[in-house]
Amino acid sequence: MNSQLPMQRVAITWVNHCGAALVKVVPFSTFDSAVQIGVGFSPVADAFCADGSVDASHSLARPDDDLRLRADPKGLAWLEPSTGWAWAPGQRWQRSGEPYAADQRNFCAQQQQLLHSANITLMAGFELEWLVAGRSEDGSFLPAVLGGPYGADRLIEGLDYATAILNAFDAAGLPWLQFHPEYGSGQFEFSFSHTTAVEAADRLVHAKLLIQRVSNRFGLRCSFSPKPLLGQVGNGGHLHLSLQQADTHWLQGGAGIGGLQPQGEAFIAALLNHLPALLALACPLAVSYLRLAPSSWSAPFQVWGVENREAALRLIPTAADGVSAHLELKVADLAANPYLLLGAVQAVAWQAIQQPAKPLPAAVVGDPALLPDGLAKRLPINLTEASAAFAASELLQKSMGLLLHSSLVDSQKAEIKRCAGLCDEQLVVSSRWWPVVGAI
Incomplete structure (x- = not known):
């Protein structure tokens, strides 16, 4: 993807256990940081049900821990060029830098x-x-x-x-x-x-x-x-x-x-x-x-x-x-x-x-x-x-x-x-x- 294109913001998505795409948005000016370091996302998002509720008995329904959602720059693409929106797929990592064992895209990769x-x-x-x-x-x-x-x-x-x-x-x-x-x-x-x-x-x-x-x-x-x-x-x-x-x-x-x-x-x-x-x-x-x-x-x-x-x-x-x-x-x-x-x-x-x-x-x-x-x-x-x-x-x-x-x-x-x-x-x-x- 040509970095000179007039992208202004990037929607970084991942797909949780119930099949819903979840998102964090970053300015395009900080996209490199989103690739290298990522943005925060709680593991509880995989406990979301299809109606957005959280089942209390789910093993991930807890307030602890945090992950880093990193954008994959190879997937960077336009979402809506006329308004400056871009999109990139994301993958979740531990804060220590290790891959998150329950990340769906990581499993596929x-x-x-x-x-x-x-x-x-x-x-x-x-x-x-x-x-x-x-x-x-x-x-x-x-x-x-x-x-x-x-x-x-x-x-x-x-x-x-x-x-x-x-x-x-x-x-x-x-x-x-x-x-x-x-x-x-x-x-x-x-x-x-x-x-x-x-x-x-x-x-x-x-x-x-x-x-x-x-x-x-x-x-x-x-x-x-x-x-x-x-x-x-x-x-x-x-x-x-x-x-x-x-x-x-x-x-x-x-x-x-x-x-x-x-x-x-x-x-x-x-x-x-x-x-x-x-x-x-x-x-x-x-x-x-x-x-x-x-x-x-x-x-x-x-x-x-x-x-x-x-x-x-x-x-x-x-x-x-x-x-x-x-x-x-x-x-x-x-x-x-x-x-x-x-x-x-x-x-x-x-x-x-x-x-x-x-x-x-x-x-x-x-x-x-x-x-x-x-x-x-x-x-x-x-x-x-x-x-x-x-x-x-x-x-x-x-x-x-x-x-x-x-x-x-x-x-x-x-x-x-x-x-x-x-x-x-x-x-x-x-x-x-x-x-x-x-x-x-």
Whole structure:
């Protein structure tokens, strides 16, 4: 980033256990200090619930200690050039200068480095879906842009809004592959190009901030909630992955189904095996599980398939379009902390080459919900089940370390407690305007 650009202030963000981006702002004139020394942030912020409250039983719900949030200068980018606002991802460190063991971005970076030590590169890119709505006094949803599913009519109806969003991405230097109206009412989607795991997570955080800002400028509200409305599709945050070791692409050029190499088969088998535990990271809100309904393209079964949009893991083989083969993790939504999710996926990749799991089962063709009982295992149907699998995961305990893993279990328990006794409609309403934290 050219330091001569007229940046005036920098928003430094990190993403906490409940998936919310938190921020400290510094003048651009002191940005070097924010990189080298950082700014203060209490560990209690990881005890925040999705509504902004703090669960008193959380292990981090205490007034002690302080951390330093350091900006990563490699991620410095524009937030809003016309007003002098810039953005940078942050990472938390101990005041002693040691990395903070429960920092989510640090976990992702450590797993990335571990793979690099074996000459393995995991590349990732997210899909980002959101609804845009008019503001209403009672908080109900009023689609701001009319038009049919994937419809050009919706693009034309919302062309000013779409132009502003795309201009904001381009001005921020945020690379995107594709933009289109999605299936749901007032819903849009971006797809991002593949990059390293840490940068892919950074891009998702940055993009959500830009969408929120542009929506606000139009007097609109945006929702990244997994299920903003009952009876309609939710918002996914599908994760696309590819892996390469030296000159070998794990997901193409092999003799396996869809061109899989042995390493690719081992990776998919390991991901399938760990999916129940990973679900607590991919779908961390109680409302997330209302989205994961059978026969709705949300893929709530523990299966994989080739170009099967009802499989939790969808292999997209390489073809005449020249795009490298990649794997789509379809169950993820945008409440997920992307650093935690990608860190955990990288930990699974590492285990896949160190301790290969059982052989890859057969790919599923068609809707798994229509298969005879027992042929397609359902993934956890609620956060309670997913959290139990996460808590019992030896792989995630070891790769994350005790502080990060146990504090995440505490956060999952807090979310379960927050939503206990709510009917489906109340649950949807309580999370509709995610990621706004708290009833503010």
